[in-house]
């Protein structure tokens with residue numbers, strides 16, 4: 083019996099403490115709520131800050147217009163494109179800021195600049211991987227669902243995406259390198275065409291990277307290279323490197339030597355190249371000796387540019403496959419041949435491919451020419 087009473091009183095005390103707890107929570111909630119109400123009057127309000135009234139009211143279905151039949155999947159089609167455009171905006175914002183950093187005549191190794199540039203490029207690469215994955219969502223729409231509204235969209239097409247074209251132009255895809263250049267801007271309104279033409283006249287990111295690499299300081303400092311003279315024979319590092327590279331090649335690969343000479347030691351920059359020979363030598367040196375602290379960040383920048391190029395290619399690949407599945411071999415709403423045009427762009431629109439090609443001219447770590455002690459110190463974080 084005693085035992086039972088004890089259990090009961092424990093039960094009551096538990097009930098009262100829970101009640102107290104709830105009353106206290108209610109008081110806190112009501113205080114916070116009234117404080118929030120005053121914040122609402124004076125401070126920033128979520129939906130106003132994000133201007134959600136504009137964004138959430140910007141989905142007007144063509145299939146809902148008078149006399150047409152509502153096509154359920156058109157909403158998904160609009161939302162996907164709008165969200166792509168928002169991310170393109172963010173990417174352009176990041177790329178432009180990196181271009182501003184690299185446009186400086188000198189970037190000090192001791193300043194935050196290179197770290198900031200790399201951090202932002204990495205963000206661009208991360209956004210792009212998400213943009214590839216978003217195709218999965220659109221692929222939940224079947225070709226038959228698409229046909230419910232496709233013909234109402236003509237001649238609109240992603241081909242008219244100014245932000246996508248701006249991104250290509252900012253990164254460094256030039257008009258003469260484009261597949262289907264004859265009609266590349268033909269589907270644009272004159273004011274949009276002008277925007278693209280103006281950007282194409284400016285230096286793109288790849289040119290700024292080229293100039294930054296050309297400025298790499300270590301090769302022409304006689305403290306680092308015994309016997310080197312500016313008016314002397316070829317630089318001792320590259321003499322040794324050529325020997326090591328030559329002996330690394332199989333008999334059937336020897337033809338690469340001619341290409342090595344042409345790419346790395348030409349006096350003039352070939353008009354089809356994005357990188358000059360000076361820049362290429364600097365990039366190869368960075369990639370090979372990237373374990374030295376001072377070369378880590380330049381290496382990460384080169385690597386991230388390659389990642390960006392690869393991810394854009396992956397997006398093109400996923401997009402062309404989706405297009406094939408969605409419209410077969412029919413022409414695009416933007417008037418191109420459709421799948422064939424997109425396949426051509428996928429094959430040829432690589433902006434940073436010259437960094438990928440450096441691999442052809444690399445040798446094993448243990449065969450690399452040894453650097454002088456003075457240069458090793460210079461490439462470290464101090465003595």
Ligand code: HEM
Pocket residue numbers: 162163166167220228239240241242243246401404405408409413414415416417418419420421423424427
């Ligand atoms: C049902 C889905 C889609 C179909 C069938 C489709 C179809 C096409 C076709 C046929 C083209 C070639 C130009 C033309 O003649 O229209 C094209 C280009 C393009 N589309 Fe799409 N597309 C789809 C979804 C998307 C999405 C979600 C985006 C995201 C922004 C997008 C962005 C682009 C871009 C940027 C181009 C130009 C590519 C270049 O010039 O290299 N498309 N699309």
